[in-house]
Amino acid sequence: MKVGILGCGAIANIITNFAVEGKLGVDLNFFYDRDMERAENLASQVDGTVALDINSMLENVDLVIEAAAPQAVSETVPLVLEHGVDVIIMSIGALMDTELRKTLENLAAKNNAKIYAPSGAIVGLDGIKAASIGKIQSATLVTRKPPRSLGVSAEEETILYEGKAGDAVRKFPMNINVAAALSLACGKEVDVKIIADPSVDRNMHEVQVIGDFGEIKTITQNVRCSMNPKTSVMAAYSAIKLLNSLNETFRIGT
Numbered sequence: 001m002k003v004g005i006l007g008c009g010a011i012a013n014i015i016t017n018f019a020v021e022g023k024l025g026v027d028l029n030f031f032y033d034r035d036m037e038r039a040e041n042l043a044s045q046v047d048g049t050v051a052l053d054i055n056s057m058l059e060n061v062d063l064v065i066e067a068a069a070p071q072a073v074s075e076t077v078p079l080v081l082e083h084g085v086d087v088i089i090m091s092i093g094a095l096m097d098t099e100l101r102k103t104l105e106n107l108a109a110k111n112n113a114k115i116y117a118p119s120g121a122i123v124g125l126d127g128i129k130a131a132s133i134g135k136i137q138s139a140t141l142v143t144r145k146p147p148r149s150l151g152v153s154a155e156e157e158t159i160l161y162e163g164k165a166g167d168a169v170r171k172f173p174m175n176i177n178v179a180a181a182l183s184l185a186c187g188k189e190v191d192v193k194i195i196a197d198p199s200v201d202r203n204m205h206e207v208q209v210i211g212d213f214g215e216i217k218t219i220t221q222n223v224r225c226s227m228n229p230k231t232s233v234m235a236a237y238s239a240i241k242l243l244n245s246l247n248e249t250f251r252i253g254t
């Protein structure tokens, strides 16, 4: 399978490192970023090609990894799907826009393409998806990051946001995609709290889901990407595991 990356930042760097080590399970060949130098840097590591625009990439790949920004999802992913090319969406916050999500789903169905939204920086989506078969009464997410990860300075624990996931992803588009992943897995818009906490050095996500199945609680303490402290290494790993699993004949978990 030939794969291209849209957005050559922190997540793309980790994915490319795995490609260099032959641990991706697919051929990572094409790189596109609005900063061409970033695309060139990654392409050079795997003898890949820099795409001058997204269209030139689409003629040559079976799957595109979107690892850019929510805006790239609305601007570019429709084009990807129209070409019948599968897509992995990392900026999953964009999918809280129901109209956009339906448009993308329709395009995928019409063009025999697939949309993958990996669990990203959060854990427990397997159980939460299973739980959503029944009734979910409440779902909450508390995200706690070092102030620098959230682009603020704070001397003490500071609540930056409390509200619903859809609003959270609009206000913190590069920091709370996990709220969208959780909401889509639940089939319910989750309640979100975002805390800047100078006493932590990890990106932490605490999830509680209560339903007729019982209760799930998960706490994730993620190491941050050296290239972008907003983003957790786990987000890249989830995309890599998804790529690995595309060829699996045995699938574990929901």
Ligand SMILES: NC(=O)C1=CN([C@@H]2O[C@H](COP(=O)(O)OP(=O)(O)OC[C@H]3O[C@@H](n4cnc5c(N)ncnc54)[C@H](OP(=O)(O)O)[C@@H]3O)[C@@H](O)[C@H]2O)C=CC1
Binding pocket: 006, 007, 008, 009, 010, 011, 012, 032, 033, 034, 035, 038, 066, 067, 068, 069, 070, 071, 072, 075, 090, 091, 092, 118, 119, 120, 121, 122, 173, 174, 175, 177, 178, 181, 227, 228, 230, 231, 232, 235
């Ligand atoms: N699902 C999840 O759990 C997680 C999702 N994410 C999301 O994944 C995405 C990638 O994250 P990360 O690698 O850390 O981001 P980075 O900011 O490190 O890298 C993104 C790169 O994409 C470029 N870019 C942005 N928009 C476009 C565009 N429209 N066309 C071409 N290039 C573009 C950026 O350029 P420039 O710097 O000029 O903007 C940058 O070079 C982000 O949206 C992030 O919020 C991150 C963590 C967890």
Ligand SMILES: O=C([O-])CC(=O)C(=O)O
Binding pocket: 120, 121, 173, 174, 175, 176, 177, 178, 179, 203, 204, 222, 230, 231, 232, 233, 235
């Ligand atoms: O990487 C993380 O821990 C979470 C994140 O940035 C996001 O959900 O956008």
